[in-house]
Amino acid sequence: MSADSDPRWLSIALALIVTFMAAEVVVGVIADSLALISDAAHMLTDAASIVLALIAIRLAKRPARGQYTYGFKRAEILSAQANGITLLLLAGWFVYEGVSRLIDPPDVEGPLVLATALVGIAVNIAAAWSISRANRTSLNVEGAFQHILNDLYAFIGTAIAGTVVWLAGYPRADAIAALVVAALMVKAGWSLVRESGRIFLEAAPAHLNPDDIGARVVGIEDVVEVHDLHVWLITSGQPSLSAHILVTDGADCHAVRSTIERALDSEFGLAHTTLQVDHVGDVDRPYAEGHCVDAHGPVHRA
CATH class of the missing domain: 3.30.300.30 (ANL, C-terminal domain)
Known part of the structure; x- marks a missing residue:
């Protein structure tokens, strides 16, 4: 696969994410759904992670010269670390909001949440497939992929929550879905921060002793x-x-x-x-x- 294919596939995923994110913000506010709003916020970081990945790819292609004897190859690792940190920060916010809504749950429009989540699942599958076509051995591309993959899990959780709210009349399911998403984000975010940190600290690759x-x-x-x-x-x-x-x-x-x-x-x-x-x-x-x-x-x- 050509290195030039990475920006193309990443750009396709970015277009899908941005288009759906705008629609989800509107629906989330109308439905008063934390799960949808948290998904939309996560999709914003998805878009930012892809933009960072695209910028890092361009920087990494610059030849080594002057004081930058390795060129800008580690711009990709900076991007991966930024993606990991944003996942951890968002997870903290979702935990706070999720716990608040467990204590005092608002009225949530279950059918609207379910319909939006189903569309979101389809969009994220398409975006995840697009990024999977890029070079995922790059920690930079893997960071963007993890954002999209976690968003897919989030929409699956939101769809389940919307179904429970609609059929069982249990509004706390929306907050529980947000907490599950937060746990997945912590796992993915910590992995990215740990791996990028190892590279910055000049640690030996994990597979080499x-x-x-x-x-x-x-x-x-x-x-x-x-x-x-x-x-x-x-x-x-x-x-x-x-x-x-x-x-x-x-x-x-x-x-x-x-x-x-x-x-x-x-x-x-x-x-x-x-x-x-x-x-x-x-x-x-x-x-x-x-x-x-x-x-x-x-x-x-x-």
Whole structure:
């Protein structure tokens, strides 16, 4: 799939969301339904998340230059974090309003809520399908997708609430639906904030264990020590590694480096690596004392 397909599919989803959101606000006010109004507010964040995703995609395509040596690739991670934070903030507001309406429930127009929710389900299915056609390995696109998916769950809950209000005359069902939506938003929002935070803190990707990588490298012939081993994500799907390697005196540094690079690529999927390779006898201090005065992280020795 072409990278250019992402903006196209995201734009289709944005058009669907904005059109329906405007109609839902009007119906929510008429029906005095918190579930509908909360859905509309959530759809506003859906639209904002897609706009952020589109902007981030454009920024990420800018080439690296000047002081921005990675370009603007992490603009996508900023967008994902913003999406996660808005989900958490909205969830807090829905909990407050939902509890208030459980205590003092207003009259809710059940049939109007049900009809609007059914249309909302169809719109969100179409929007979710559109975004699923984009590259969801990007945390940025995944953030927008999670917004839409949670909105779909919200409309399903609202449809159930509208049915209960209409047939059973139980207005508190509307507030209960809003609280269920809030719980789903907390789950999705926290996941986005956690994953984007890991990238900003330069944590190793969840599927890569730096200790396993260090142990594998020192197991290669002629490698004596590995330190300053760093594994991080530049942005979604772009892992990188850097390390200082010490090899035995007389070993071919270039051959050892090539062997290490092939192992990292084939076994760990690390194609972007920066390795400094030195002979043990060339370092300023004896091997037994270590090379770096303050090594950044664990030292792996053969």
